[in-house]
Amino acid sequence: MTEILRVEQVTKTYGKRGEKQYQALKGINFTVNSGEYVAIMGASGSGKTTLLNILSTLDKPTSGHVFINHEDNSTLNANQLADFRSKQIGFIFQDFNLLENLTNRENIALPLSLRGISTKRIDPLIDRIAGRLGIEQILAKYPAEVSGGQKQRVAAARALVHEPAILLADEPTGALDSKSARELLDTMEDLNQNDGITTLMVTHDPFAASFASRILFIKDGKIGKQMLKNELSRQEFYHLLIDHLDTDE
Amino acid sequence: MIWKLSLTGIKNRFKDYTVLFSGLVVANMIFYMFLTIAINPAFIKNDIQTSTSYVQFTFGFGIVLLVIISMIYLVYANSFLLSMRKHDYGMYMMLGAKSSKIGVLIFLETLITGILATSAGIILGFGLTTVVAKLLIDKLGLTVTHFSPILPNAVLWTLIFFTLMFLFGALKNARKLVRTPVISLLKDEQKPAEMSHKTGLRSVEAIAGLVLLAIGYYTLSLPAAMILIIIPVALVTIVAGSYFTFNSFFSALIGFLLKRKDFSYRGIRVFTLGQLKFRIHDYTKILTIISLLFALALGAITVGLNFSTLKDQATASTYYDTTIVSSSSAVQEAKKQLHIKHEQTYHYKENKKYLYFKRAEFSTNPVKNNEFYVKNDTPAYKTVNLKIADLAKQGTTANNALNSMLPAKHHKPIRLVSQQKWAGLKGDKQFVTLLTVKNFQQDYPILLKIEKQQLEESKNYANVYQSSKAGAYQLVMNFSSGFEFMGFFLGFAFLTMLASTLMFKILTGAASDKIRYQMLFEMGTRMSVLRNSIKNEIGILFILPGILGVIDVLFGLQMFRVFLPAPYHNLWIPFTIFIILYVLYYLITVKLYEKIVLKSDTVLNKGE
Ligand SMILES: Nc1ncnc2c1ncn2[C@@H]1O[C@H](COP(=O)(O)OP(=O)(O)OP(=O)(O)O)[C@@H](O)[C@H]1O
Numbered sequence: 118m119t120e121i122l123r124v125e126q127v128t129k130t131y132g133k134r135g136e137k138q139y140q141a142l143k144g145i146n147f148t149v150n151s152g153e154y155v156a157i158m159g160a161s162g163s164g165k166t167t168l169l170n171i172l173s174t175l176d177k178p179t180s181g182h183v184f185i186n187h188e189d190n191s192t193l194n195a196n197q198l199a200d201f202r203s204k205q206i207g208f209i210f211q212d213f214n215l216l217e218n219l220t221n222r223e224n225i226a227l228p229l230s231l232r233g234i235s236t237k238r239i240d241p242l243i244d245r246i247a248g249r250l251g252i253e254q255i256l257a258k259y260p261a262e263v264s265g266g267q268k269q270r271v272a273a274a275r276a277l278v279h280e281p282a283i284l285l286a287d288e289p290t291g292a293l294d295s296k297s298a299r300e301l302l303d304t305m306e307d308l309n310q311n312d313g314i315t316t317l318m319v320t321h322d323p324f325a326a327s328f329a330s331r332i333l334f335i336k337d338g339k340i341g342k343q344m345l346k347n348e349l350s351r352q353e354f355y356h357l358l359i360d361h362l363d364t365d366e
Numbered sequence: 367m368i369w370k371l372s373l374t375g376i377k378n379r380f381k382d383y384t385v386l387f388s389g390l391v392v393a394n395m396i397f398y399m400f401l402t403i404a405i406n407p408a409f410i411k412n413d414i415q416t417s418t419s420y421v422q423f424t425f426g427f428g429i430v431l432l433v434i435i436s437m438i439y440l441v442y443a444n445s446f447l448l449s450m451r452k453h454d455y456g457m458y459m460m461l462g463a464k465s466s467k468i469g470v471l472i473f474l475e476t477l478i479t480g481i482l483a484t485s486a487g488i489i490l491g492f493g494l495t496t497v498v499a500k501l502l503i504d505k506l507g508l509t510v511t512h513f514s515p516i517l518p519n520a521v522l523w524t525l526i527f528f529t530l531m532f533l534f535g536a537l538k539n540a541r542k543l544v545r546t547p548v549i550s551l552l553k554d555e556q557k558p559a560e561m562s563h564k565t566g567l568r569s570v571e572a573i574a575g576l577v578l579l580a581i582g583y584y585t586l587s588l589p590a591a592m593i594l595i596i597i598p599v600a601l602v603t604i605v606a607g608s609y610f611t612f613n614s615f616f617s618a619l620i621g622f623l624l625k626r627k628d629f630s631y632r633g634i635r636v637f638t639l640g641q642l643k644f645r646i647h648d649y650t651k652i653l654t655i656i657s658l659l660f661a662l663a664l665g666a667i668t669v670g671l672n673f674s675t676l677k678d679q680a681t682a683s684t685y686y687d688t689t690i691v692s693s694s695s696a697v698q699e700a701k702k703q704l705h706i707k708h709e710q711t712y713h714y715k716e717n718k719k720y721l722y723f724k725r726a727e728f729s730t731n732p733v734k735n736n737e738f739y740v741k742n743d744t745p746a747y748k749t750v751n752l753k754i755a756d757l758a759k760q761g762t763t764a765n766n767a768l769n770s771m772l773p774a775k776h777h778k779p780i781r782l783v784s785q786q787k788w789a790g791l792k793g794d795k796q797f798v799t800l801l802t803v804k805n806f807q808q809d810y811p812i813l814l815k816i817e818k819q820q821l822e823e824s825k826n827y828a829n830v831y832q833s834s835k836a837g838a839y840q841l842v843m844n845f846s847s848g849f850e851f852m853g854f855f856l857g858f859a860f861l862t863m864l865a866s867t868l869m870f871k872i873l874t875g876a877a878s879d880k881i882r883y884q885m886l887f888e889m890g891t892r893m894s895v896l897r898n899s900i901k902n903e904i905g906i907l908f909i910l911p912g913i914l915g916v917i918d919v920l921f922g923l924q925m926f927r928v929f930l931p932a933p934y935h936n937l938w939i940p941f942t943i944f945i946i947l948y949v950l951y952y953l954i955t956v957k958l959y960e961k962i963v964l965k966s967d968t969v970l971n972k973g974e
């Protein structure tokens with residue numbers, strides 16, 4: 118199995134030197150292999166968003182290294198980082214995922230045009246991913262004209278259309294009702310299992326986490342335990358997770 | 367407690383506050399500056415020597431326009447202030463502050479900001495007025511002498527106007543803040559794009575806009591006699607045409623570009639176009655207003671500058687630069703200072719009945735005269751030699767022309783005689799010297815001095831002075847200087863205010879754009895690409911009304927054909943000044959917008 122992501126001894130301290138400092142991450146280590154679906158769980162304030170921002174190169178670690186596709190992020194300058202993100206990473210966030218002044222199709226086109234993909238190839242690529250996510254009918258609409266669940270699918274399409282090395286999701290279901298949340302999670306699972314999309318999702322919701330094949334627990338800025346789904350069904354994994362969280366409190 | 371919070375809020379937004387405050391101060395300075403000339407009785411009386419009712423109308427018109435633009439400007443500046451502060455105040459309200467108390471706070475904040483800005487503006491206005499007045503007077507060679515930068519009446523009216531405006535603004539802000547639900551205060555408005563899919567109606571509107579503009583422009587070219595039709599028709603069609611054009615033609619154009627995928631699917635063009643599509647709709651009103659005011663401002667400067675062409679007009683009607691009939695040492699000394707190009711002297715003897723000239727002097731040196739005629743609807747002059755045979759015939763052009771060059775209260779008949787006969791005649795021996803100088807503009811003060819001196823020596827010279835070239839020149843110069851001065855002031859005032867209005871409108875939207883740029887950055891857009899997108903977007907918002915305004919001016923100048931000989935003369939001067947000022951505003955807006963949009967507390971600064 119090929120390694121897609123490696124996190125080595127990553128720490129993050131907020132606050133300038135001399136001022137009041139706070140260490141949000143205290144030495145994080147883990148790897149994610151190609152085709153894996155990993156969830157990172159943790160209570161509020163445990164450092165999930167901080168970690169995700171570092172993985173996505175939006176923020177720099179205070180110390181340590183992040184390798185995506187064996188490339189060390191910390192050696193890249195600002196422009197290289199931007200290019201790196203546009204090539205290797207797909208994002209889905211809790212909200213504010215789409216640009217409201219663009220149609221859904223135009224939203225999905227952005228990562229491709231950003232990378233300078235030939236204009237003729239863009240529409241076919243959009244149509245393909247839209248078909249995969251079942252959003253062909255709403256491509257001409259604006260984000261404000263579709264439901265929250267549909268919006269997140271469009272966001273997923275945009276995150277995946279340029280075939281990034283890894284899909285990063287920060288509480289993607291956080292703003293959705295349970296039915297839409299379920300649909301999105303099914304889609305993400307489907308994409309992972311059938312299209313081999315490597316996925317890393319951050320969440321505090323056990324239900325969302327139970328779709329992953331592996332769960333890392335983050336607590337006080339450190340990775341504590343990890344749980345593997347192995348041969349368990351999603352329901353069984355979910356119950357195991359609930360039990361684990363109960364005993365842990 | 368809440369006062370302290372409010373002050374902290376201001377401290378946190380200090381940069382934005384500085385922008386707002388300096389914008390208000392500038393508006394004030396300009397308003398004051400204009401008022402000082404507009405209602406400066408000494409200046410108008412002494413430096414603009416023309417029929418006063420006309421001047422008062424022009425200045426009155428100027429003041430009305432200035433008040434309108436100031437009001438529009440203040441409305442936008444005011445909503446910028448509210449957009450800047452509403453998040454803070456929404457927060458206090460969520461924390462339990464009474465909305466009535468918040469209302470009082472924003473009311474006082476607006477009013478105090480306004481009054482401070484007004485005071486600062488007036489004080490700085492003294493300086494600005496002095497500097498600009500001096501600059502214009504020096505650079506343009508204007509003869510403005512009765513201009514004083516400190517005028518109590520102007521101070522008073524500026525104070526009254528701005529205080530009233532800020533009072534209304536403060537009331538409006540307070541009402542708006544109290545009535546808006548807290549939740550929408552806290553959330554930056556994520557207004558969805560205006561989504562009208564009625565393309566049919568849209569294209570009708572787009573065509574109607576262009577047709578109306580065409581009608582308006584055509585109307586402006588109608589003969590001046592139809593002025594009563596021209597003004598209302600042009601006003602209505604151009605205003606409506608500009609509105610429709612912005613409302614639909616440009617969005618149709620953007621829609622078209624968005625559909626051309628080989629154009630739009632490059633970099634983040636699709637985003638820039640999306641922003642514009644969204645914006646132009648939202649901006650229809652302000653872009654319409656700005657294009658019209660832009661036209662007025664540019665028109666004011668162009669027309670103002672154009673009055674100087676009247677100077678050439680004034681000098682074209684007379685061939686000789688001066689007439690000398692006195693041999694006094696004062697006159698002859700002054701004459702030595704002239705740079706004479708050509709000089710011809712005619713001697714005559716005057717008795718009780720006749721003036722006797724030597725015929726030979728006229729045949730060796732014919733008297734030249736500029737004759738008026740109309741060429742392609744514009745007045746023109748051609749130089750001719752006066753017919754010697756006609757000189758002595760009363761009532762002929764030649765006779766009249768010669769008479770107007772001679773000093774005499776009652777014109778005696780002219781007789782042309784031979785040299786021998788002349789020598790034998792009795793009578794008062796006199797002469798008349800007609801001369802031209804190498805550079806009239808340079809020598810005209812001396813010419814004027816010579817003529818005044820002769821007038822002093824003999825009342826009879828008044829006849830000659832009546833058609834004095836230097837005198838006419840001075841008169842027109844005084845008159846046109848005043849207009850040039852006003853045109854410049856008005857033009858500057860308008861341009862700075864309308865450019866700042868556009869600036870505030872754009873900056874007001876910046877807060878809600880921030881998240882979009884953040885998103886693009888996260889998706890892996892290079893900083894330079896984001897900057898270019900901002901430059902293009904704001905550039906287009908500036909350019910569109912600019913272009914429409916320039917077209918308005920180009921057509922509108924035709925109306926001035928009646929009293930300006932060449933309204934399109936030296937057009938590049940006002941245009942250059944305008945473009946420089948406008949570009950400056952554009953650059954400032956881009957910088958400020960970038961500061962708001964590309965600045966993020968956690969993420970973006972690390973990307974640099
Ligand atoms: N910019 C910052 N400056 C200082 N401290 C910060 C900053 N961002 C986060 N923190 C602190 O770091 C810690 C981790 O924050 P983080 O946002 O990563 O938590 P989280 O796990 O994402 O929480 P949640 O589930 O609530 O989103 C928190 O204690 C937070 O207060």
Ligand SMILES: [Mg+2]
Nearest residue numbers: 165166167287
């Ligand atoms: Mg978080």
